[in-house]
Amino acid sequence: MASVxxxxxxxxxxHLLSPAVESHGHECFSLASCEQATLTLKTTAFDIVILDIDxxxxxxxAVAALAKSECRPHILIxxxxxxxxxxxxxxxxxxxxxxxxxxxxxxxxxxxxxxxxHRRARMEIKNxxxxxxxAILGTSPCLEECLExxxxxxxxNVNILILGETGTGKExxxxxxxxxxxxxxxxxxxxxxxxxxxxxxESLLFGHERGSFTGAAEARDGLFRQADGGTIFLDEIGDLDxxxxxxxxxxxxxxxxxxxxxxxxxxSNFRLVAATNRxxxxxxxxxxxxxxxxxxxxxxxxxxxxxxxxxxxxxxxxSYHVRQICAELGFEEKELSYELHHALTLYxxxxxxxELINVLHATVQNGTGECRLxxxxxxxxxxxxxxxxxxxxxxxxxxxxxxxxxxxxxKGGTLGCPLLPAAIARIxxxxxxxxEIESMNPQERRPEEMTAGPxxxxxxxxxxxxxxxxxxxxxxxxxxxxxPGNGFAQIVGPHITLPLPPENASDSQLLPLRTVRxxxxxxxxxxxxxxxxxxxxxxxQRALTISGLSRARLYDLLSKHSLNISxx
Ligand SMILES: Nc1ncnc2c1ncn2[C@@H]1O[C@H](COP(=O)(O)OP(=O)(O)OP(=O)(O)O)[C@@H](O)[C@H]1O
Numbered sequence: 001m002a003s004v005x006x007x008x009x010x011x012x013x014x015h016l017l018s019p020a021v022e023s024h025g026h027e028c029f030s031l032a033s034c035e036q037a038t039l040t041l042k043t044t045a046f047d048i049v050i051l052d053i054d055x056x057x058x059x060x061x062a063v064a065a066l067a068k069s070e071c072r073p074h075i076l077i078x079x080x081x082x083x084x085x086x087x088x089x090x091x092x093x094x095x096x097x098x099x100x101x102x103x104x105x106x107x108x109x110x111x112x113x114x115x116x117x118h119r120r121a122r123m124e125i126k127n128x129x130x131x132x133x134x135a136i137l138g139t140s141p142c143l144e145e146c147l148e149x150x151x152x153x154x155x156x157n158v159n160i161l162i163l164g165e166t167g168t169g170k171e172x173x174x175x176x177x178x179x180x181x182x183x184x185x186x187x188x189x190x191x192x193x194x195x196x197x198x199x200x201x202e203s204l205l206f207g208h209e210r211g212s213f214t215g216a217a218e219a220r221d222g223l224f225r226q227a228d229g230g231t232i233f234l235d236e237i238g239d240l241d242x243x244x245x246x247x248x249x250x251x252x253x254x255x256x257x258x259x260x261x262x263x264x265x266x267x268s269n270f271r272l273v274a275a276t277n278r279x280x281x282x283x284x285x286x287x288x289x290x291x292x293x294x295x296x297x298x299x300x301x302x303x304x305x306x307x308x309x310x311x312x313x314x315x316x317x318x319s320y321h322v323r324q325i326c327a328e329l330g331f332e333e334k335e336l337s338y339e340l341h342h343a344l345t346l347y348x349x350x351x352x353x354x355e356l357i358n359v360l361h362a363t364v365q366n367g368t369g370e371c372r373l374x375x376x377x378x379x380x381x382x383x384x385x386x387x388x389x390x391x392x393x394x395x396x397x398x399x400x401x402x403x404x405x406x407x408x409x410x411k412g413g414t415l416g417c418p419l420l421p422a423a424i425a426r427i428x429x430x431x432x433x434x435x436e437i438e439s440m441n442p443q444e445r446r447p448e449e450m451t452a453g454p455x456x457x458x459x460x461x462x463x464x465x466x467x468x469x470x471x472x473x474x475x476x477x478x479x480x481x482x483x484p485g486n487g488f489a490q491i492v493g494p495h496i497t498l499p500l501p502p503e504n505a506s507d508s509q510l511l512p513l514r515t516v517r518x519x520x521x522x523x524x525x526x527x528x529x530x531x532x533x534x535x536x537x538x539x540x541q542r543a544l545t546i547s548g549l550s551r552a553r554l555y556d557l558l559s560k561h562s563l564n565i566s567x568x
Pocket of ligand 1: 173277317
């Protein structure tokens with residue numbers, strides 16, 4: 001049985017569609033907007049999301065946000081209009097299939113089954129793939145997806161095109177494809193097309209006979225011949241001269257070529273992996289890249305995400321490379337302070353992992369003699385950019401920055417709360433109980449206690465007792481009990497807003513309990529931590545004592561809420 005979410009603003013249409021899902025034995029839920037669905041997907045896993053694309057204003061963005069959710073749902077688009085531009089945008093953003101109306105229940109059911117078939121096949125690969133990842137570090141969902149792609153690609157012989165900004169790991173991934181394939185015993189030939197002298201390109205790629213040009217004293221095998229039985233990696237293929245592109249096309253079609261001045265053709269059983277950070281499609285349109293070659297290359301495409309879109313990978317990459325760099329330089333191992341990790345996550349990394357590694361080299365050098373690395377050890381230009389971000393000034397690259405009130409501002413406007421998107425903020429109309437707690441003893445200030453059920457929170461003695469899962473009702477109850485006259489000082493500060501729709505709203509606007517609870521928790525945590533930061537006056541140890549949290553947990557929570565205890 002699969003779990004299916006229908007997104008449509010009209011509940012009568014949701015009711016019409018759900019039998020098509022349920023008649024195949026699947027569970028069906030519905031929500032009225034993509035914003036609600038994106039939030040719900042943070043806490044609840046769905047296999048398939050059925051989205052009426054006609055209700056979205058920005059189809060590409062909406063689909064991308066849904067597709068990136070942790071459970072990686074398959075997105076099935078339904079549409080009335082069949083507008084090819086919108087559909088292309090949706091497919092590019094990650095939609096799996098499209099069903100144009102009018103359609104029958106049977107047709108929708110078949111599309112759902114096709115999705116599930118693919119989903120199960122993908123899970124099989126995921127479960128059984130024992131990928132050698134070599135030096136590929138990180139656990140972000142988008143990186144995991146690229147690794148899954150490698151697992152599939154490794155078993156086939158198809159051409160692979162790896163796209164991604166500079167320094168995202170294209171060569172690393174190309175190597176991993178080779179290492180995970182049956183060709184791993186044979187050569188992995190890397191060709192940098194950027195530095196390819198046009199005049200020598202053909203002889204380098206296809207080889208030459210003795211005396212075929214001045215200086216050709218010996219016959220020589222070309223790179224394609226050397227890749228026989230193995231893999232040839234054409235890096236920066238977008239830089240390949242247009243004349244050479246023509247010869248390459250023939251080799252890709254025939255897997256045969258004629259070395260310079262040779263009478264005989266040579267065969268080579270190579271596998272091609274190409275990579276570029278350029279937009280080949282736009283180059284094709286401008287006549288700078290051959291269309292036929294482009295189509296040959298893109299049999300299977302892996303798009304590597306930039307580092308700024310997978311910040312959770314920064315810590316594992318940084319920790320590993322700091323260890324490596326220390327070993328190379330003969331230094332004692334150095335720890336990364338929380339503050340440094342936090343600073344690294346605030347930077348944009350236009351040069352991606354390569355830039356991160358270079359910066360870490362400089363950071364380790366600057367921290368010579370110290371056992372912990374702090375933001376002060378970063379190169380000055382990076383530190384200046386991070387400081388600007390932390391100062392709360394809106395940045396030109398659209399980063400979210402915390403303002404004085406702890407609310408998150410994005411370029412061009414205030415969001416209210418980072419985890420409370422506009423749609424939810426709109427329906428959160430209930431006046432909220434105040435949240436920040438003054439002058440409680442340290443035991444009583446534990447955030448865990450603030451979110452526990454009414455029973456446990458009623459004890460001002462500090463005996464926390466058991467901690468049942470928090471509920472929104474419990475949360476309101478627990479906060480109410482912290483009012484004056486109940487053994488607690490007055491609660492003041494930013495309001496906690498529960499993401500509940502108005503009483504007269506339709507059922508479909510009420511989010512699942514887990515989502516509401518999660519959102520309320522975020523607000524409680526943020527309010528508490530903000531207060532903890534000011535109370536601890538830059539002293540991390542003091543913050544540990546007050547909060548009763550472990551060092552690791554406090555680091556995690558501060559990082560999650562973009563807070564920092566000592567100044568950079
Ligand atoms: N996920 C990762 N984990 C660890 N190291 C990585 C990762 N991705 C990239 N690197 C490292 O970053 C550096 C750059 O990687 P690589 O050369 O593969 O990038 P690229 O995309 O091919 O760059 P360019 O487009 O400039 O050729 C290498 O040192 C590589 O080992």
